[in-house]
Amino acid sequence: MLRTFFYLALACSATAQTPALVIRAVTDRPQALYQTGETAQFDLTVTQAGKPLAQGQIQCFLSKDGVDPKREEILQIQDGKASLTGTLGEPGFLLLRASIAGQKDFAQASAGFSPQEIKPSLPVPDDFDAFWSAQKAALAQVEMKSTLTPVDSPVPKVDAFDAQITCLGAPVSGYYGRPKNAKAKSYPAILFVHGAGVGGSSLGAVAWSEREGGMLSLDINAHGLPNGKPKAFYDEQAAGALKDYRFQGRDDREKCYFKGMFLRVIRALDFLTAQPEWDGKTLIVYGSSQGGFQAFAAAGLDPRVTFFCAGVPAGCDHTGISAGRINGWPKLVTVTDGKAMEAELQTARYFDNVNFATRAKCQGAAVTVGFIDTVCPPSSVYAAYNALTMPKTLHTMPLTGHKSSPEASAFMTEAALAHVRAMRQK
Template sequence: MKLKLVSAIWLLAALNLQAQAPAAAKEPVAPAAPSAPVLTLKAVTDRADALYKTGEAATLTIEAQQDGKPISGKVTCVFSKDGLQPQPAQTLELKEGKATITGKLDEPGFLQLRVTSGKTTALAAAGYDPLLLKPSMPVPDDFDAFWQAQKAALAQVPLKPVLTPVEKAPKGVEAFDVQIECLGKPVSGYFGRPQGAKPKSLPAILHVHGAGVRSANLGAVSWALNEGGMLSMDINAHGLPNGKPKEYYDALAAGELKDYRIEGAKDREKIYFKGMFLRLIRAIDFLTAQPEWDGKTLIVYGASQGGFQAFAAAGLDARVSFICAGVPAGCDHTGSQANRISGWPKIVPNDASGKPDPEALQASRYFDNMNFATRAKCKGAVVTVGFIDTTCPPTSVYAAYNALTIPKEMHTDVLTGHASTPAASKFMQAAALKHVRENKGK
């Protein structure tokens, strides 16, 4: 496991600069108003890797500065179980800008500390035996039958790919806008291959998107030049036309696709992600049908919702040889059943009393990374996690990661929320290219 340094986060107050424009030519310009004082909070665990055994005490040091200088005053501290079950708030007195607080967790998971002073907040987290987190619910008995039926229906739809050449491609790459028939909306993306590639000579990589509404990314075809040549495809998550003006996608995000993350949540046949995952399989159909594909190397690469798709691809399609899943969404939808937090898309709503909707709870089990992970047969997986991620909380990510039975590696960013840090991106890219190199010799 790769570990980063200190568990801390800096959150800065807004500068709120104001300047008054001159009233007329040659009149003196009013001086800019002084900037508001900048309050900085920092929370640090007493272990560099922020990892503990259950029941061990974690001591966190809090630092507060105003314009770079230690300040006195009070801060409010709240411990929680990765955002759930907040403990009573504690008020600490700062001495020369510092205070310490101690907490612990008596079960596998994450102890989160939220520190506030006015409108400024800092987060820190300590991981407690996260590799011991178990599934919150078992895999449904008919999980495989459900997905086999979906794939059988998809197989009845001819591919019928339409490739339109793209002029603005990297030198040495043939690039195309690709539209492929699927159940419901088509697969829509950009596809690139090296010019003059020989049959059965190239590995393939499929890039998948995080949450939101946007075009496929033409820049991803540059992967076609890596490691002596690759087939590279990037698909948008919604089967939309590519290359439209920003206003086109913004209108869809505010309208038809505004709440897609929870669409059909109570019915496994209507959950929005069913169509998204079938488009994944259809994209793999296309890539593996290319005469240049080497017949053995197919990587699925994405972060957040893209990480969700990477897990799903590994669990649903044996042609996938490796996945890279950064801060993955779609983990532990049923976490409530183990008194744990779940990750985005928060597909299971709670009623007024806090109980999860029973229909959504059951439907979500067919779209949970924990369950996809148990079906993954690829040669390996890499996953990244942020210890203070409140969108895809680390508790949920580890629940899915632990369910993988294949060779795997986790990159941890103890400083990070929901983001792919440069170190995390480098880790995933290096792992993907290493897999390509290793597979070439087999």
């Protein structure tokens, strides 16, 4: 039977006398997907120096995507093998964590049970639209002014610029790419948004301006910081004003850090759509992790967006605890003894991809999800993905944590380019 597997070499003070142990966890279906109530089987193997470990113990924890209660079992290894089964009586993911006694490293595998049926943990707030309309109105009062400073382009057929664009609070700061000798009303536009962390924008992204007959491209950093500074500059920001930025204002929707971040995304779209070379119809937002968070928000807040790509997106189902599920990154809601901090819970609802998804009216979306992702757990991603109502595609990664596999990256790239091709035919 074809099987999926995840493996991790266990660091066992490897020497010539004590070769490292390798543990593998295997699900009995290649896509690791089951119907609610079905039984998933996890088979485990342990080898040392390429040979089955004769005997020993594996400590196993099964949980609902990391949420208590957790079922613990100690499995006896026989000729390098052990197995256990599990099920869920509700849509969600059963996560296995397995380790050898005395070792800090572990292997993981996960089985999804009817994940397409996962629903948002809480409804959209009654004044969700009014809140964001007020934020966009405030942004509109700030005149958009842009400063484009030429920089050396990484590709020969593209003019590249450091772009500084006025916004509420911190400016939009990015690198803008435009095909040389660009003609008016000729090019689709794509906005790249960043994952978590503190740094400048990526100049390499302007290479997209060479693709599919030419595009306008803009890569912005998440915080409106100047570009091209020494690493020490960004480290200082990360240790200072931007330390734990994800938690800033999380108990007050007017002060939540992500409000400013999302308004910078909207202003970046203002800039792209104001360029005389824009074709007037194609606008893509592309990002992973925190970038996926921003991509969902852009689609939900700005009707100009025609397509978005969100890899292993953060910002999904912040209030999962309300439905007995795990909260994903950025963990806006403090949970103590199973209870959520109420002010944080209510604030988080205005910055949740499950709610942005219900407002998104674009022509399509491409999303990726890792089944053993403990940063942006699959149950949270599915809650947001399922709430999308437009044509959409999902690339699943049963063996992957919080990263994009080469296949997932290719999936997102091709989805964006296919949208460009389709829009050019309209």
